[in-house]
Amino acid sequence: MNEKKAWYVNGYLALLVALISLAAGIALIIFGINRSEVSAALIVLGVVLVILSVIAFSSLVIVHPNEARVITFFGTYIGTVSSSGLWMVLPLTDKQKISLKVRNFNSQTLKVNDADGNPIEIGAVVVFKVSDTASAAFDVDDYETFVEIQSETALRHIAAQYPYDVHGEDAAKHSLRGNADEVGDELKKELQERLSVAGVKVLETRLTHLAYAPEIASAMLQRQQAMAIVAARQKIVEGAVGMVDAALRQLIESGIELDEERRAAMVNNLMVAIVSDRSATPVINAGTLYN
Numbered sequence: 001m002n003e004k005k006a007w008y009v010n011g012y013l014a015l016l017v018a019l020i021s022l023a024a025g026i027a028l029i030i031f032g033i034n035r036s037e038v039s040a041a042l043i044v045l046g047v048v049l050v051i052l053s054v055i056a057f058s059s060l061v062i063v064h065p066n067e068a069r070v071i072t073f074f075g076t077y078i079g080t081v082s083s084s085g086l087w088m089v090l091p092l093t094d095k096q097k098i099s100l101k102v103r104n105f106n107s108q109t110l111k112v113n114d115a116d117g118n119p120i121e122i123g124a125v126v127v128f129k130v131s132d133t134a135s136a137a138f139d140v141d142d143y144e145t146f147v148e149i150q151s152e153t154a155l156r157h158i159a160a161q162y163p164y165d166v167h168g169e170d171a172a173k174h175s176l177r178g179n180a181d182e183v184g185d186e187l188k189k190e191l192q193e194r195l196s197v198a199g200v201k202v203l204e205t206r207l208t209h210l211a212y213a214p215e216i217a218s219a220m221l222q223r224q225q226a227m228a229i230v231a232a233r234q235k236i237v238e239g240a241v242g243m244v245d246a247a248l249r250q251l252i253e254s255g256i257e258l259d260e261e262r263r264a265a266m267v268n269n270l271m272v273a274i275v276s277d278r279s280a281t282p283v284i285n286a287g288t289l290y291n
Contacts, residue, residue, distance in 0.1 A: 001134040003199070006071045006079025011060050011086035018056035025049030059091035068130075070096040070137045080133045098133045102203065105147055109209050112156050114176065115163045122159045122176070123209035124187060126151045128195070128202050135199030143198045150194040158187045164212065180207050244270045 025046040032042030061069050061081065068082040072094045081087055082100070089095070105126045114120050128147060130136045136143040159176065162183060166175045174182055188205040195202060244267055 001077065001132075001138045003132045003134040004079050006081050006089060008061075008081050008083075008087040008089045011062075011088045014056055014060060014088035015086070018053045018060075021049045021056065022053035025051075025053060055091045056088075059088045059093070061087055061089055061095045063087065066099065066101045068098045068100055068133045070098055070133050072096070077134060077138065082133070096137055098130055098136055100130055100133075102127060102129045105151055106208065107148075107152050107155060110152060110156060110159070111213060112159045114159060115161055118164055119213035119215065120159065120164050120176070121209060121211045121213055122155065122207065124151070124155050124184075125206050125208050126191065126202060127204040128200050130199055131201040132199030135197065140198045143200060146198050147195060147200060151191060154187060154190045154194055158183060158190065164210075176207070176210055180210075183207060240271055 025048070028042045028046030028049065030046075032039040032046060061071075063069055063081055063084050063086075065084045067084070068080050069089075070080050071078050071089050073090055073092070078090065078093070080098075081089065105128065107124050107126070109121050109123045111119060111121055126147065130143070140146045162174055162176045162179075164175060165177045166173050176183055184205050184207060188202050191205060192202045247270060248263070248267075
């Protein structure tokens with residue numbers, strides 16, 4: 001089904017004609033009955049005018065801003081009215097209301113496995129609006145329920161394609177925690193493909209909740225802490241090596257020569273003092289006392 005524009009005219013003129021016909025019909029019926037001789041012709045004409053006014057009333061439709069009315073005539077789709085106001089359409093038609101407002105769908109917190117097989121909790125918000133009223137009304141049973149189910153299905157699929165986090169050699173790859181914008185764009189693209197059949201346009205998708213499942217949260221926290229400590233220690237060691245090398249170069253440039261044993265001892269002492277997580281306690285060698 002593709003949306004098309006329905007025929008409609010100003011409803012205020014139709015309302016005026018309907019009211020005049022109703023009043024004239026009632027007046028003719030009363031006048032025909034109250035005559036000394038009942039006039040069947042006047043009564044019939046009055047009844048016809050009343051029926052025509054009822055039919056005219058059935059053709060009136062009120063359309064609010066950011067709203068559309070899908071018009072069907074005895075099961076046949078004849079078009080959509082999306083302009084706000086009072087309008088007259090074909091009489092004896094069904095007028096289904098479809099909202100064109102931008103809406104949010106906040107998914108439940110889903111428990112899924114990421115690309116590494118770790119159980120995680122994830123949730124997202126989907127911003128959408130109806131772009132094709134005919135598809136939304138006739139191609140799916142309930143487009144709002146369709147959006148909810150497809151959003152959660154797409155979120156599960158996307159979450160299973162990315163790891164929660166990446167470290168080391170895999171740091172260049174995308175992850176759910178480190179690349180939330182890219183994951184949101186991928187979710188939006190997949191959702192648009194799924195929801196196009198319902199005439200829905202996806203405006204934005206964003207992750208609203210992301211965490212490890214409770215059963216592994218403690219272990220993963222310890223893992224992250226250990227990896228952070230290892231990374232920090234690696235930086236400290238790299239810096240210490242540079243500082244020791246600079247110290248040895250300065251000694252050589254100053255004309256101070258050390259033998260291999262003293263050089264090794266100096267390197268050992270400097271590395272211990274720099275790398276240790278506690279303050280170093282200096283020991284002063286005042287020489288050797290001989291008896």
